[in-house]
Amino acid sequence: MTTLGFLYPGHFAEDDFPRTEILLDAVRLVVNHTDVDEDDYGTDTLMRTGTPERLAAGVAELQRAGVESVVWVSSSGSFLYGWEGAHEQTAALARAAGVPASSTSFAFVHAVRELDAARVAVAATYPEPVAALFAAFLHSAGIEVTATRAAGLASAAEAAAWDLDEVKDLVMAADRPEADVMLLPDTALHTVAHVTELERLLGKPVLTGNQVSVREGLRLADRRAWSPRLGRIFAEREAPPAPVAQWGAGRERAHTGRKGWSGRQTHSGR
Template sequence: MEILLDAVRLVVHHTEVADDSYRAEALLRTGEPERLAAGVTDLQRAGAECVVWASGAGSFLYGWEGAHEQAAALARAVGVSASSTPLGLVHAVRELGAERVAVASTYSEEVTAAFVEFLRAADIGTAGTTAAALGSAAEAAAWDLDRVKELAAAADRPEADVVLLPDTALHTAGHEEELETLLGKPVLTGNQVTVREGLRLADRRAWSPRLGRLFARREAPPAPVAVWGEGRARAHSGRGAHRE
């Protein structure tokens, strides 16, 4: 993603986990404050402008308020603004102006339902869900693009404005454009949104069509152009002209 997004440095600190299973209790342990704070020194030495906890269920299982408390604790520990992947998903859905989403989940039905409740707390409706019920992050990471496409297509609904793939273990970075071509609508993936959330916190912008519509460059309206003739200046704004 650093290659796709020129002039953006993405520092990754890997949190240590003894169990990468997708059981709810194991996922909750990944987001414990002391575990997240363990990488503070490395991130500070790297000069990080902001920090995003790159986990789906390790954040949203704490609930809407709990996810914000988790991010606030991380911000206090590192000394810069902080957020998480699920909070970034909410911001990204709002940025795209979407109202209803479809959820393509690698988690169990129970964990997926917790994500739907998290979205509901953010006033985001869910058109439908598909839960693959994988056993671990390692299993999700082993999926190839074809299986990711199958999951996204299975989750999609005609009434959904956007399809969400919240799991950061899935290898989706750089494939968002292809997924959107398949589904004919925006697709938000865990890793894509994690980076976008960091850029939002750092008040920076970056563009790459391969990362989907979320990273598509927004064209600014044309600036007024002075056209000289007949000894008078005429200003054109694209909606007509007037004499001065």
């Protein structure tokens, strides 16, 4: 059993995690909720959710659970620190937790790379200035953003109250034919139950905040898990067969294997 730890700000769409755990084999997801001063999408408020002190205060429960990695489940609470600042944030979290650590913002970067995507579209619930900073973070990772659609919601509670039709409207407005992947960064948005339907609607992979956060926790723990109900990023893919290896007198053995992770890059100093 692989045990993964997640720090989640407040109480909005955290039920995405038990839903995900049911769909994965032999993976335990432990969620600890961090404090939130106010529920609004102002940049200062969002950045305060991700201070080193606040994150460090949340790791004790995860340590007691024996987690093998920790992910800070907040896109805005990480990308608003900028590329270098977000690295420093996760490095501090790794030191506090004593295991590899990352954040949802880096989870998006790694998931886009795993899908070998060159261009993405962003469907954000945030106000436009916050959504633009997420696009800038992706640019820092060398990812081209073809379009960004900002819904302009004022709080995480508003995002958590959205239904599937509202999510569909947002992704349809954000989509562009040249985009290889659609990104929905808000971890307060309920998406895990709808990923496959959104992918059918758009005809392309869809990456969402809580979904990629789990994928990131698995990556850090060197664990692979698959479930097509969690979208194409969790769809099992076979690697091309390796050349047949000759061994023994007239005997052959073919070496095949499943495609693993692209390079092992963490944000924990490991």
